[in-house]
Amino acid sequence: MVLKEREKKVKRNPFSRNREPYKLLALMRTEAKKISKEKTVSTRSLNFELMHRITDRAYWMALEMIHLANHRPQKEKGEPKVGGHPTACASSKHLLAAIHLVMRNPEDYMAFKPHISPMDHAFNFLLHNFREADGSRMELERRKIAMRNLRHYSKTGEPVFQSYHAEADPDSHRYYPSGSVGIPPVNALYTSLGYAFAKDHGYELNEKPTFYCIMGDSEFREGSLMEAMPDAGERQLGNLVWIVDYNRQNLDGTRVLNEEALGGSDADRICRLGEANGWRSVKLKHGKLREKTFQKPGGEELKRVLDNELTDFELQALVASKNIKLIREVLGKKSAKLQTFLKKMDDAELSKVFFNFGGHDIESLVEIFEEAKRHPHRPTLLVAYTIKGLGLKCAGLSGNHSAMPEEEELIEMSQALGTSHENPFEEFESGSPEEKFLSERRKVLTDGIDRLRKEVSERKEKFLGEANEIEFPTDFDITALKFSPIAHTQWMWGQIAAKLDRLAHENSKLETENDKSWAKVAKYFVTMAPDVGSSTNTSPNMNGKLYGDIGQEDFEAEYGAKDTKAPDVIPHLNKRTGHIRFEIAEGNCMSAAGSFGKFFYFTGIPFFPSMTIYDFFIKRAHDQFYYNLYWHSHFATIGTPSGVTLAAEGAQHSWKSDFQIPNCVTWEPCFAKELEWILASHLKNHFTHQDENKESALIRCVTKGIVQKEFLDRLKKQKRFENLSDTEVLLVIREDVLKGGYALVDYQGFEDYRPGDNVVHLFAMGALVPEALRASDKLLEKGIYANVFVVTSPDLLLGNFAYQEDYDHLKNGLGISGNLYLHSVNPSEVKTRGEWLSLKSSRVPIVSVHDGEPGLLDNIGSVVGVKHHSLAIRKTSKSGTTWDIFELHHLDSDSIVEIAEKTLKEAAEEEFVVHSSILNNLN
Numbered sequence: 001m002v003l004k005e006r007e008k009k010v011k012r013n014p015f016s017r018n019r020e021p022y023k024l025l026a027l028m029r030t031e032a033k034k035i036s037k038e039k040t041v042s043t044r045s046l047n048f049e050l051m052h053r054i055t056d057r058a059y060w061m062a063l064e065m066i067h068l069a070n071h072r073p074q075k076e077k078g079e080p081k082v083g084g085h086p087t088a089c090a091s092s093k094h095l096l097a098a099i100h101l102v103m104r105n106p107e108d109y110m111a112f113k114p115h116i117s118p119m120d121h122a123f124n125f126l127l128h129n130f131r132e133a134d135g136s137r138m139e140l141e142r143r144k145i146a147m148r149n150l151r152h153y154s155k156t157g158e159p160v161f162q163s164y165h166a167e168a169d170p171d172s173h174r175y176y177p178s179g180s181v182g183i184p185p186v187n188a189l190y191t192s193l194g195y196a197f198a199k200d201h202g203y204e205l206n207e208k209p210t211f212y213c214i215m216g217d218s219e220f221r222e223g224s225l226m227e228a229m230p231d232a233g234e235r236q237l238g239n240l241v242w243i244v245d246y247n248r249q250n251l252d253g254t255r256v257l258n259e260e261a262l263g264g265s266d267a268d269r270i271c272r273l274g275e276a277n278g279w280r281s282v283k284l285k286h287g288k289l290r291e292k293t294f295q296k297p298g299g300e301e302l303k304r305v306l307d308n309e310l311t312d313f314e315l316q317a318l319v320a321s322k323n324i325k326l327i328r329e330v331l332g333k334k335s336a337k338l339q340t341f342l343k344k345m346d347d348a349e350l351s352k353v354f355f356n357f358g359g360h361d362i363e364s365l366v367e368i369f370e371e372a373k374r375h376p377h378r379p380t381l382l383v384a385y386t387i388k389g390l391g392l393k394c395a396g397l398s399g400n401h402s403a404m405p406e407e408e409e410l411i412e413m414s415q416a417l418g419t420s421h422e423n424p425f426e427e428f429e430s431g432s433p434e435e436k437f438l439s440e441r442r443k444v445l446t447d448g449i450d451r452l453r454k455e456v457s458e459r460k461e462k463f464l465g466e467a468n469e470i471e472f473p474t475d476f477d478i479t480a481l482k483f484s485p486i487a488h489t490q491w492m493w494g495q496i497a498a499k500l501d502r503l504a505h506e507n508s509k510l511e512t513e514n515d516k517s518w519a520k521v522a523k524y525f526v527t528m529a530p531d532v533g534s535s536t537n538t539s540p541n542m543n544g545k546l547y548g549d550i551g552q553e554d555f556e557a558e559y560g561a562k563d564t565k566a567p568d569v570i571p572h573l574n575k576r577t578g579h580i581r582f583e584i585a586e587g588n589c590m591s592a593a594g595s596f597g598k599f600f601y602f603t604g605i606p607f608f609p610s611m612t613i614y615d616f617f618i619k620r621a622h623d624q625f626y627y628n629l630y631w632h633s634h635f636a637t638i639g640t641p642s643g644v645t646l647a648a649e650g651a652q653h654s655w656k657s658d659f660q661i662p663n664c665v666t667w668e669p670c671f672a673k674e675l676e677w678i679l680a681s682h683l684k685n686h687f688t689h690q691d692e693n694k695e696s697a698l699i700r701c702v703t704k705g706i707v708q709k710e711f712l713d714r715l716k717k718q719k720r721f722e723n724l725s726d727t728e729v730l731l732v733i734r735e736d737v738l739k740g741g742y743a744l745v746d747y748q749g750f751e752d753y754r755p756g757d758n759v760v761h762l763f764a765m766g767a768l769v770p771e772a773l774r775a776s777d778k779l780l781e782k783g784i785y786a787n788v789f790v791v792t793s794p795d796l797l798l799g800n801f802a803y804q805e806d807y808d809h810l811k812n813g814l815g816i817s818g819n820l821y822l823h824s825v826n827p828s829e830v831k832t833r834g835e836w837l838s839l840k841s842s843r844v845p846i847v848s849v850h851d852g853e854p855g856l857l858d859n860i861g862s863v864v865g866v867k868h869h870s871l872a873i874r875k876t877s878k879s880g881t882t883w884d885i886f887e888l889h890h891l892d893s894d895s896i897v898e899i900a901e902k903t904l905k906e907a908a909e910e911e912f913v914v915h916s917s918i919l920n921n922l923n
């Protein structure tokens with residue numbers, strides 16, 4: 001159907017002389033046939049009644065899990081409630097049943113809304129799909145312990161479940177962590193793109209996963225999902241299935257929408273949205289029983305009334321009433337014709353029909369999921385009508401989001417099911433049809449997962465074995481640097497990215513040992529950008545090398561209309577491509593970086609995505625960024641340009657996104673060489689898997705040119721480097737750069753250098769280092785020795801990572817201390833109090849200067865215990881030259897000089913109190 005639609009479109013295209021679209025169509029057709037043969041199951045052979053019984057048992061187990069989590073014996077007074085979401089589990093239970101009991105293949109991925117995780121655990125429990133941390137299957141007794149430990153903190157290694165899907169859960173195989181709604185389905189989308197990218201780049205992955213994502217109807221209002229929808233459509237991600245659990249309720253209650261204004265229900269709006277964005281949309285309102293009823297004489301009127309005469313709000317009120325007499329009356333009022341038809345059904349029958357919502361009909365769901373597989377180039381969006389709390393007394397009630405059934409209700413349920421409330425996690429009896437079915441299913445799913453995990457882990461081991469043989473260079477040998485006296489860090493990023501892109505090309509000339517080493521891994525380096533690739537110096541990676549398909553011919557080439565001064569932005573599906581272009585959709589690009597950065601974890605292919613983004617706009621993708629880091633994804637974010645250095649762009653752009661989140665190291669290099677070292681080290685650590693808890697890098701780059709010569713010139717003036725060669729000096733400094741900071745100017749050993757008297761430490765970061773150098777020179781003219789320390793990573797030198805090591809590099813590496821210095825004792829200034837003498841003394845004070853929020857560097861003083869003034873961005877900015885703007889924020893060299901003198905004076909006012917006997921003893 002879709003193929004035909006597409007064929008028609010291509011034929012109608014008056015310009016389609018190019019044969020490529022037709023080739024593509026042929027390919028799509030063969031693939032579609034193959035997939036429908038390989039993967040589809042005949043629904044006729046399936047026993048759906050039995051699956052409903054298994055689902056009832058699984059649901060009851062999920063309720064017991066939540067009940068146990070909320071009734072722990074050790075609960076202390078004042079402890080916040082534990083919670084859990086029985087009603088959301090009910091609304092999704094049949095969606096999950098169709099996936100777990102029929103559709104799910106070992107290679108498939110699941111991104112499900114957070115609060116249905118107990119339902120997942122219950123199905124996985126029955127499918128023996130729990131694993132120990134080492135990947136081995138979990139034994140029954142430990143599986144039962146895990147079921148009792150929802151939302152429990154494991155103190156002695158007992159298996160537990162986090163509140164929402166988590167990588168640490170025993171059943172986490174190919175689940176996306178959940179918690180923040182609206183994000184995981186987008187990550188699933190981009191993992192799907194990752195598979196397409198891997199396939200088009202010749203990687204051997206013998207899997208064709210489907211990506212199942214379940215979300216709530218209110219969740220579906222999340223901007224992140226809207227942002228990603230056109231991307232999935234255009235990129236033809238046919239293995240993606242988004243399922244909206246359409247229960248017409250959210251946390252705050254029933255969703256009351258203005259259907260008149262929307263031109264229909266929200267379900268209709270969602271379906272239109274899907275179609276408009278290149279998806280196949282399916283609205284599943286009615287279950288099989290209703291469909292059968294509609295076929296009876298007069299039944300079509302029931303369908304018409306249910307489809308057209310009830311708003312969602314009215315429908316929901318009837319569901320919540322659970323009053324079948326009222327339901328009969330209301331339906332009858334909508335259509336006199338219908339009254340006669342309804343009379344043919346008694347209350348029990350009518351109730352079954354009325355409450356037969358499509359999203360609770362496993363058979364209908366399986367049919368739709370099967371159909372999705374027959375459209376390998378079009379993602380599927382399913383809107384499934386469900387009932388929140390189905391099976392519970394609170395079903396459909398507006399405020400039931402966190403409602404818990406009372407213990408009596410659970411006991412009643414267990415009696416109806418023939419199970420034991422005291423001993424809830426018993427499997428079906430051996431020999432029962434349910435157990436037989438589950439045991440067959442385990443052979444496909446759980447055994448298959450074992451095989452897949454083995455395959456992936458062998459691929460990982462093979463790659464790591466090879467990577468560990470590589471002598472990773474410490475830089476990229478960017479020769480252009482030698483001819484670029486003034487260069488900026490964004491330029492250097494472009495040089496490195498372009499070089500890796502060149503080396504990724506199989507036929508590239510490998511001229512040096514450096515080339516040869518990087519060439520072994522360069523193909524895994526993927527660049528991406530949300531419409532800022534060319535303005536962040538990434539053009540060489542883009543030019544004719546964008547990955548993707550346009551479904552039409554290159555008219556620019558045909559009409560001789562190529563802009564030869566700009567990168568060629570026609571995408572291709574070939575191996576030579578290494579850049580993924582995004583619209584202005586920072587969230588999408590960030591999620592893609594996260595998903596590609598998890599590729600090694602899932603498949604053993606170690607992609608290292610690096611995205612450029614204007615630093616200011618990282619906050620647009622903050623939630624996605626956090627998700628990626630929480631997920632330990634391996635990727636680099638190049639925030640560039642950044643801060644007020646972007647003065648020409650004015651006020652709004654000039655604020656940095658300064659955040660500290662675990663698993664990410666933030667960098668802000670100044671000299672181009674620093675960036676080379678930083679990226680080289682990150683790549684090496686990624687490929688050799690030495691980046692635990694530092695999987696991601698956020699690197700701030702700027703477009704302000706820096707005189708590169710100053711780097712070595714200043715270093716070589718230091719007394720400690722007097723007899724060392726350039727290479728030896730750089731070797732020492734590289735180590736410090738990678739630990740978070742280094743001394744660029746160090747007057748130690750100079751004549752008349754007196755800490756506690758005429759010495760101040762200046763800490764500077766990024767583009768403000770030259771200002772600190774100028775200030776240091778000016779201070780020297782005034783007889784003040786101002787050492788300049790360059791902060792390359794605030795995280796490593798002063799943030800969480802430093803905290804874990806008691807600021808070792810700051811204190812011991814750079815030698816910053818709170819020592820109190822006493823230079824000379826001028827008898828006229830000594831105050832005496834009895835036998836105690838009070839002497840004037842001082843420590844070496846600190847001034848820091850950086851382009852960012854004060855909190856980034858303002859703890860140096862408190863860490864070592866000295867006076868510290870932090871020059872930073874404390875107000876919104878303006879347009880102007882960089883110098884104007886540095887002055888506006890008091891970051892310029894004169895402001896540094898002024899504050900350094902003031903701080904020195906303040907520091908000199910300290911007093912050193914000592915007992916006279918100590919001084920006497922010293923004599």
Ligand SMILES: Cc1ncc(C[n+]2csc(CCOP(=O)(O)OP(=O)(O)O)c2C)c(N)n1
Nearest residue numbers: 088179180181216217218219220249250251
């Ligand atoms: C981004 C985000 N915002 C808010 C929440 C808190 N929250 C969890 S579930 C929920 C309601 C979800 O409603 P809906 O999407 O309709 O799903 P339902 O629970 O009705 O199945 C909310 C607001 C969250 N987890 N993530």
